[in-house]
Amino acid sequence: MRIPFKTRILRLFGVLPTKTDRRIASLLKLMTLDEKIGQLNQISGNLATGPVSDRETNLFKIASEGKAGSFLNIKSVEHTKALQEAAMLSRMKIPLLFALDVIHGYKTTFPIPLAEAASWDMEAVELSARIAAVEASASGIHWTFAPMVDITRDPRWGRVMEGAGEDPCLGGKVARARVKGFQGKGLGATDALIACAKHFAAYGAAVGGREYDSADMSLRMLWETYLPPFKAALDAGVATFMNGFNDLNGIPATGSRYLQRDILKGRWGFEGFVVSDWASIKEMVNHGYASNSSDAAQKAFTAGNDMDMAGECYLENLSELVKKKKISMRMIDEAVERILRKKFEMGLFDDPFRFCDSQREQEALCNPEHREAARQMAEKCIVLLKNEKDILPLNRSLKIALIGPLVKSKKDMLGAWSIDWPEHSDTVTLYEALEKRVTDSSMLMYAQGCGISDDTSEGFIEAIDVANQADVVVVSIGEKSDMSGEARSRSDIHLPGVQEDLVMALCATGKPVIVLIHAGRPLIFNRISDRAPAILYTWWLGSEAGNAIANVLFGDYNPSGKLPITFPRSEGQIPVYYNHFNTGRPIPEGHTGETEYTTGYIDISNSPKFPFGYGLSYTSFAYENLKLSTTSMKENQKIQVSFDLKNTGSRTGEEIVQLYIRDRVASVVRPVKELKDFKKIKLKPGECKCLEFTIDEEMLSFYNDKLQWVAEPGSFDIMIGTSSADIRLADILEFK
Ligand code: NOJ
Numbered sequence: 001m002r003i004p005f006k007t008r009i010l011r012l013f014g015v016l017p018t019k020t021d022r023r024i025a026s027l028l029k030l031m032t033l034d035e036k037i038g039q040l041n042q043i044s045g046n047l048a049t050g051p052v053s054d055r056e057t058n059l060f061k062i063a064s065e066g067k068a069g070s071f072l073n074i075k076s077v078e079h080t081k082a083l084q085e086a087a088m089l090s091r092m093k094i095p096l097l098f099a100l101d102v103i104h105g106y107k108t109t110f111p112i113p114l115a116e117a118a119s120w121d122m123e124a125v126e127l128s129a130r131i132a133a134v135e136a137s138a139s140g141i142h143w144t145f146a147p148m149v150d151i152t153r154d155p156r157w158g159r160v161m162e163g164a165g166e167d168p169c170l171g172g173k174v175a176r177a178r179v180k181g182f183q184g185k186g187l188g189a190t191d192a193l194i195a196c197a198k199h200f201a202a203y204g205a206a207v208g209g210r211e212y213d214s215a216d217m218s219l220r221m222l223w224e225t226y227l228p229p230f231k232a233a234l235d236a237g238v239a240t241f242m243n244g245f246n247d248l249n250g251i252p253a254t255g256s257r258y259l260q261r262d263i264l265k266g267r268w269g270f271e272g273f274v275v276s277d278w279a280s281i282k283e284m285v286n287h288g289y290a291s292n293s294s295d296a297a298q299k300a301f302t303a304g305n306d307m308d309m310a311g312e313c314y315l316e317n318l319s320e321l322v323k324k325k326k327i328s329m330r331m332i333d334e335a336v337e338r339i340l341r342k343k344f345e346m347g348l349f350d351d352p353f354r355f356c357d358s359q360r361e362q363e364a365l366c367n368p369e370h371r372e373a374a375r376q377m378a379e380k381c382i383v384l385l386k387n388e389k390d391i392l393p394l395n396r397s398l399k400i401a402l403i404g405p406l407v408k409s410k411k412d413m414l415g416a417w418s419i420d421w422p423e424h425s426d427t428v429t430l431y432e433a434l435e436k437r438v439t440d441s442s443m444l445m446y447a448q449g450c451g452i453s454d455d456t457s458e459g460f461i462e463a464i465d466v467a468n469q470a471d472v473v474v475v476s477i478g479e480k481s482d483m484s485g486e487a488r489s490r491s492d493i494h495l496p497g498v499q500e501d502l503v504m505a506l507c508a509t510g511k512p513v514i515v516l517i518h519a520g521r522p523l524i525f526n527r528i529s530d531r532a533p534a535i536l537y538t539w540w541l542g543s544e545a546g547n548a549i550a551n552v553l554f555g556d557y558n559p560s561g562k563l564p565i566t567f568p569r570s571e572g573q574i575p576v577y578y579n580h581f582n583t584g585r586p587i588p589e590g591h592t593g594e595t596e597y598t599t600g601y602i603d604i605s606n607s608p609k610f611p612f613g614y615g616l617s618y619t620s621f622a623y624e625n626l627k628l629s630t631t632s633m634k635e636n637q638k639i640q641v642s643f644d645l646k647n648t649g650s651r652t653g654e655e656i657v658q659l660y661i662r663d664r665v666a667s668v669v670r671p672v673k674e675l676k677d678f679k680k681i682k683l684k685p686g687e688c689k690c691l692e693f694t695i696d697e698e699m700l701s702f703y704n705d706k707l708q709w710v711a712e713p714g715s716f717d718i719m720i721g722t723s724s725a726d727i728r729l730a731d732i733l734e735f736k
Helices: 005-012 019-030 033-039 059-064 077-087 113-117 122-138 158-162 168-183 219-226 228-235 257-267 293-303 313-323 329-345 358-364 368-381 430-437 460-468 499-507 526-531 545-553
Strands: 041-044 070-072 097-100 196-200 240-243 273-275 383-387 400-403 444-447 472-478 513-518 534-537 621-628 639-647 653-663 674-683 688-695 714-723 726-735
Touching: 019 329, 033 041, 033 313, 033 329, 059 077, 077 358, 097 329, 113 122, 113 158, 113 168, 113 368, 122 168, 122 358, 122 368, 168 219, 168 228, 168 674, 196 228, 196 257, 219 228, 240 257, 257 273, 257 293, 273 329, 293 313, 293 329, 313 329, 368 545, 400 430, 400 460, 430 444, 430 472, 430 545, 444 460, 460 499, 472 499, 499 513, 499 526, 513 545, 534 545, 621 653, 621 714, 621 726, 639 653, 639 674, 639 714, 639 726, 653 688, 674 688
Parallel strands: 041 070, 070 097, 196 240, 240 273, 400 444, 400 472, 472 513, 513 534
Antiparallel strands: 383 534, 621 639, 639 688, 653 674, 653 714, 714 726
């Protein structure tokens, strides 16, 4: 049936109720207060992703009594179906929403999000989320707690692995791509997951990089650096938000009216719902922000937190709070309405079991097409940090000594937040991948050398012996998959155990040593980076890790990843990030050593070990002929910046070209440079392409001291770089 134009316009402006509005309104009329509160409650299944109480929970009883609107940590058609059936026994028969942390893939594990950000390839990032959604939705899941869009400048924080790194521009584009991927063609398709932008807000700024710690920052910093990826997720249509465990400027995010009601639901007009983090409502008592669980429920609810995850604080207190008139029925209805609307949009009221097709589940999980996409994504994430004398790619006729504690590991290739399928049998290890590629088995030798956290070098002798018999040594080291992730902050981010010593011992054999570093965060490995001729940062790449790494080692894929986060030389430099202020006493340009009375340390340079945006290729690129369509720009005008990029090497390769801008003088100090846009371009040897960026007023704008978004007249440096520390072309733009 065609809806008349007038009706559509009136609906658009919210003047006329839609069919869903009417269905929600009639449901609300029929529901008791307890049933409404049930919708605001989320219960965890048996997989725990937070501290659990020893209280016995009968999930089926809760579902059949209508005491939960959602469950997390239940997966598979079998289990979700059984609980949904229980929900259908409840008086109102309101379907459940099943949520899970589908962070980087489901059964097919993709690279960790930080690694995916290193691809700077938004189509690939979107595809990865899409496949995760196809698999998870086939397995009964409706809602993922992803993407995590927290900016972080602190690699000590364990959850750095789960985000897109330090930059709001890159972070915003990744957020958008992941939301689009998860939500697909839109809620209502049976292969779409509800996405959740988390953790609102500033969780990644935890002091000292300590998990769950406070964030304290100026509002300008919040708006300029930490909020943009959330806004990007919202603009991409994200259906839910999760608040955070942290307090921000003295108010727990879960109880922050400023964040949830004023910014999110007010200024930004968010129409979805907000879920707390695991028990973060009642944890406001520990924060010293609520006197007891009732006070915590009241504060979180009035601040705009709609659903209570795993805390049962709403279940225990909201009814009483309504009776005492501390919370109005209108507010309860508003929160329930937000949740019911998503259930309607997911089509669950029409068919609660539409995600319960076991045949589809069987076909979707880890199918060959998904594996292929996972391998391609993994290749794109690998960052070549060093390649002296073009030692890489390897010639297939070389005899390889494959050494290190991660060579045969399956679980550690997946990384934290992988959906825990018991045996990880589908993961391709490095050993398996290389074994398949060498001409005969005598060309591949193996020694473990040491364990990841070992403090003994007993295995070195065997490793050195194996290295001595080979032409080239490939050593695979890094972190265990549980060394980064939630509650995995580390004060010391050097390579664990004696792994660095192992590499030094292997370098001492005189054999060429190629180092592969697998980790969930930037690590510090200065001795290795000074000594080893080739280093690939391989993060945690997922199910296809081994194949992707092998393809890069042998040159079947030319590495193209670039760092989405700065790698420090020492923990003492943290936080170290490229978009810092100049200060009144900057170190003179080009000066690397110690200088008197300048911003820095007496014992270490300010420069990072590897800067944001850095990454090498097996080919080389030249940047030439920068042209600005005009060097003087007016309000509302757009200008074009063009330049030529040429592949000057002998292999086809991809370059990520980066546009940075600096506002030279402004009413508040501005960073030395800020990423504003980027492109990933593939060129054949000798090929040259003219590339173009458009600069608009938005890109020159910032928050002034009144928190107004403004572009001020003045001079702007326009910089085109291959990394934040390697600007190849620059000019000045006057904004009038
Ligand atoms: C706590 C984490 O902070 C959050 O990101 C996650 O989604 C929930 N636990 C559920 O596992």
